[in-house]
Amino acid sequence: MHDIRAIRENPAAFDAAMARRGVENASSSLLEIDEARRAAIHAAETAQADQKAAAKQVGAAKAKGDEAEFERLRALVGEKKAEVSDMQARAKELDQQLTDALMSIPNLPYDDVPEGADEDDNVEIRRWGTPRSFDFTPKEHYDLAGVADGMDFETAAKLSGSRFVVLSGAVARIHRALAQFMVDTHVEENGLTETWTPVLVKEEMMYGTGQLPKFGEDSYQTTNGWWLVPTSEVTLTNIVNGMTVAESYLPRRYVAHSQCFRSEAGSAGRDTAGMLRQHQFEKVEMVSVTHPEKSRDELDRMTGCAQGILERLGLPYRTVVLCTGDMGFGARRTHDIEVWLPGQDSYREISSVSVCGDFQARRMNARMKPADGGKPEFLHTLNGSGLAVGRTLIAVLENGQQADGSVTLPEVLHPYLRGKTTLSADGALV
Structure with missing residues (x-):
């Protein structure tokens, strides 16, 4: 299996090596999945931070007797919790897609392996x-x-x-x-x-x-x-x-x-x-x-x-x-x-x-x-x-x-x- 970080850092070199094995533009689909996976992880982390911040404010609103603010914040906590769950599930799904894709691509040939078809x-x-x-x-x-x-x-x-x-x-x-x-x-x-x-x-x-x-x-x-x-x-x-x-x-x-x-x-x-x-x-x-x-x-x-x-x-x-x-x-x-x-x-x-x-x-x-x-x-x-x-x-x-x-x-x-x-x-x- 390949290191996605190495592919991300130098996709051109990866594509050139894979082309020698008959696999063209190998990095594009991998990096597309990887970008979506990282975006889902970031969204989950952002929503989790928002959830924690709103949770802290719930207690303050209740102490002030601000019922409207209390209900708004409680609803926001629930929304962010659901968003965290959705984004984590999405990230997990994309992570498995990336793993499956990486496992289906052949190894990189050494530079001294002769070129050829058969x-x-x-x-x-x-x-x-x-x-x-x-x-x-x-x-x-x-x-x-x-x-x-x-x-x-x-x-x-x-x-x-x-x-x-x-x-x-x-x-x-x-x-x-x-x-x-x-x-x-x-x-x-x-x-x-x-x-x-x-x-x-x-x-x-x-x-x-x-x-x-x-x-x-x-x-x-x-x-x-x-x-x-x-x-x-x-x-x-x-x-x-x-x-x-x-x-x-x-x-x-x-x-x-x-x-x-x-x-x-x-x-x-x-x-x-x-x-x-x-x-x-x-x-x-x-x-x-x-x-x-x-x-x-x-x-x-x-x-x-x-x-x-x-x-x-x-x-x-x-x-x-x-x-x-x-x-x-x-x-x-x-x-x-x-x-x-x-x-x-x-x-x-x-x-x-x-x-x-x-x-x-x-x-x-x-x-x-x-x-x-x-x-x-x-x-x-x-x-x-x-x-x-x-x-x-x-x-x-x-x-x-x-x-x-x-x-x-x-x-x-x-x-x-x-x-x-x-x-x-x-x-x-x-």
Whole structure:
């Protein structure tokens, strides 16, 4: 959420930044509501002062025996009381309108975010690994012989509908091993704190990280009002919701492996084959809560953590900076990491790491008290996948595939698979 005072002080700068995100004249309607809200507050304060002054005069008029003046003043007190009530209600209504409007506007991009309309305008900043050359035509993950018995979309459709999968046997075990490897690496090598959080959250938690009010259709709400998390970013970031923490408390770096749920409302018809885009999936999520002056450095550190997982798995990838037109709602700058999928002959997103500045902290009212005793200021938050487990499974299967349909598995997974090194063509770990 944005600071209305900053918009009021420099609307031109705000409009210029929002124009980069495709939002024109963003300040005008906000300032119109703000002006009406401030006028209502002023009117309420003025009427309240008039009410108090008239109330004092009522007693004096009564003492003088001036009945006409006494009745006039009593009526004036009643009028001013009603006016105060009306203006306070109006101010409250306008304050909610302003809050709703501010919550529906995307974050300001950093100046170094590239201009652009869509993913075609993203800028590559790193590339690692060389895509493997095959002496056969590589298949997509769901067509591999060794995967057939362990990745069941038909049963999942019977149970739940489209965009679900039932994993079993060796494929399920590799999926679990990947998640364990990711969490262990982030905890033991990257210094993150392993965390386990609920997947059902209160509505205000979804507001805190920006999923609501604008993107409610992309998530699932239960009949009793809870929301299923689209990622554990929601729970991990909201740990500091409503808190004012000491500067020494920071940084806080969390990692959680969780189930995630997305309706994929805006992706109809996209990636319907296989398990690239599912309604229910698993992610290992990273969240950092930092000092405002250190969040940009933290973005690079978190990006490196996600890249390191792919490098340990031997999976070629590239990292791009998202342009203004492709960046997420709450981000000021985003690094997408795209893994090479030989079955698609393309790079596909496997992690998105974003710095949000104080955008989420304002929504959550999360602040830091400086060590020098200065005025508390809003924290900065960051989030990123470290990694999407299902997509990593796809990448491992496709990059390690052999001509006979078996899959050679990354060495770092062998300890998690009791020394097994290969998914055989008949679906067994050997």
